[in-house]
Amino acid sequence: xQIAIIVYQNLTLLDLVGxxxxxxxxxSMKMINDLALTYCAFEEPVTDNFGFGIxxxxxxxxxxxxxxVFVPGGLGSRVLLSNPEFLAWIRTANPVPLMAAVCTGSLIxxxxxxxxxxxxTTHFDEYELLHQYTSQVIEADVVEDQGMVTAGAVASSLxxxxxxxxxxxxEQDALLIAKRMGLxxxxxxxxxxxx
Amino acid sequence: xQIAIIVYQNLTLLDLVGxxxxxxxxxSMKMINDLALTYCAFEEPVTDNFGFGIxxxxxxxxxxxxxxVFVPGGLGSRVLLSNPEFLAWIRTANPVPLMAAVCTGSLIxxxxxxxxxxxxTTHFDEYELLHQYTSQVIEADVVEDQGMVTAGAVASSLxxxxxxxxxxxxEQDALLIAKRMGLxxxxxxxxxxxx
Numbered sequence: 001x002q003i004a005i006i007v008y009q010n011l012t013l014l015d016l017v018g019x020x021x022x023x024x025x026x027x028s029m030k031m032i033n034d035l036a037l038t039y040c041a042f043e044e045p046v047t048d049n050f051g052f053g054i055x056x057x058x059x060x061x062x063x064x065x066x067x068x069v070f071v072p073g074g075l076g077s078r079v080l081l082s083n084p085e086f087l088a089w090i091r092t093a094n095p096v097p098l099m100a101a102v103c104t105g106s107l108i109x110x111x112x113x114x115x116x117x118x119x120x121t122t123h124f125d126e127y128e129l130l131h132q133y134t135s136q137v138i139e140a141d142v143v144e145d146q147g148m149v150t151a152g153a154v155a156s157s158l159x160x161x162x163x164x165x166x167x168x169x170x171e172q173d174a175l176l177i178a179k180r181m182g183l184x185x186x187x188x189x190x191x192x193x194x195x
Numbered sequence: 196x197q198i199a200i201i202v203y204q205n206l207t208l209l210d211l212v213g214x215x216x217x218x219x220x221x222x223s224m225k226m227i228n229d230l231a232l233t234y235c236a237f238e239e240p241v242t243d244n245f246g247f248g249i250x251x252x253x254x255x256x257x258x259x260x261x262x263x264v265f266v267p268g269g270l271g272s273r274v275l276l277s278n279p280e281f282l283a284w285i286r287t288a289n290p291v292p293l294m295a296a297v298c299t300g301s302l303i304x305x306x307x308x309x310x311x312x313x314x315x316t317t318h319f320d321e322y323e324l325l326h327q328y329t330s331q332v333i334e335a336d337v338v339e340d341q342g343m344v345t346a347g348a349v350a351s352s353l354x355x356x357x358x359x360x361x362x363x364x365x366e367q368d369a370l371l372i373a374k375r376m377g378l379x380x381x382x383x384x385x386x387x388x389x390x
């Protein structure tokens with residue numbers, strides 16, 4: 001199970017870590033033993049919007065061979081929406097069966113053309129911008145449509161991670177992970193829309 | 196407002212980032228303009244328990260001059276509980292008016308003697324170990340007692356961060372931050388015990 005974590009300058013660190021904390025428990029709790037995360041960037045350096053350095057494992061790898069591709073949000077996402085070389089790289093994820101984005105990360109998938117004909121969500125301030133990339137904007141914590149799973153503002157990264165855990169294993173395993181993380185209520189009460 | 200973030204080998208990254216995401220919004224939302232975070236370690240290198248590199252700003256600074264000292268939890272906390280030099284360094288935080296720890300981070304304050312006579316909590320698997328350091332173990336998301344604020348399993352780091360925001364500003368400001376983060380319900384429904 002190969003998971004690409006897309007990282008870029010001025011991302012929101014909690015978008016990234018809320019997702020990876022849940023996902024990495026698939027391995028530490030022995031649910032998926034061959035799980036590996038690869039931090040992939042278009043260019044270096046990468047820091048969060050407060051200057052916190054983020055590791056990069058690979059620069060511009062072909063994303064097609066990954067099982068899951070994840071994009072966090074952040075202030076730095078906006079400038080990437082009009083960068084054709086960056087978007088061409090993101091578009092190499094097109095054959096990947098499962099894609100996930102939180103907050104303004106879904107705008108990156110949108111600008112790359114990967115949200116066409118799919119229902120999606122984003123940060124509550126950016127619904128209008130998301131409408132440029134899909135006519136089907138849903139106001140929810142997490143939205144799943146045809147292998148594309150998008151989530152809302154930063155705290156929904158935890159619920160997104162748990163939902164991807166559920167898709168990769170089972171509802172039962174995802175709930176076990178949620179309990180380890182101390183948030184079974186949040187997971188079970190979240191507004192998750194599956195189409 | 197000087198905030199020390201204690202980092203150590205094999206910490207849990209979401210413990211750290213759930214807290215710092217809320218705290219850093221005090222500055223980005225212009226509630227506390229002179230807020231600064233300093234990542235403080237006893238020794239380098241520092242990575243999370245999956246090898247993710249963590250920046251270190253200062254090695255073994257005297258913690259007494261900070262306004263807030265925060266300790267995240269993680270697998271690496273256990274070995275530190277029997278390291279007298281590390282604990283002597285943590286004890287330099289004794290005069291700090293506000294201390295915060297999440298998950299097994301509270302065991303570090305405990306082993307340093309800073310929980311004596313104070314009610315506290317920790318990860319739900321470690322209540323028994325916490326009893327070695329205080330007779331007053333509380334099962335809650337967040338516990339505040341005499342300037343010591345402790346929290347439970349990893350996801351409670353977000354609620355802990357918001358509670359510290361509230362103590363540094365106001366209930367109204369903390370709720371504004373919770374709304375930006377997309378978790379007003381979680382913040383308002385959390386089990387927070389103040390003594």
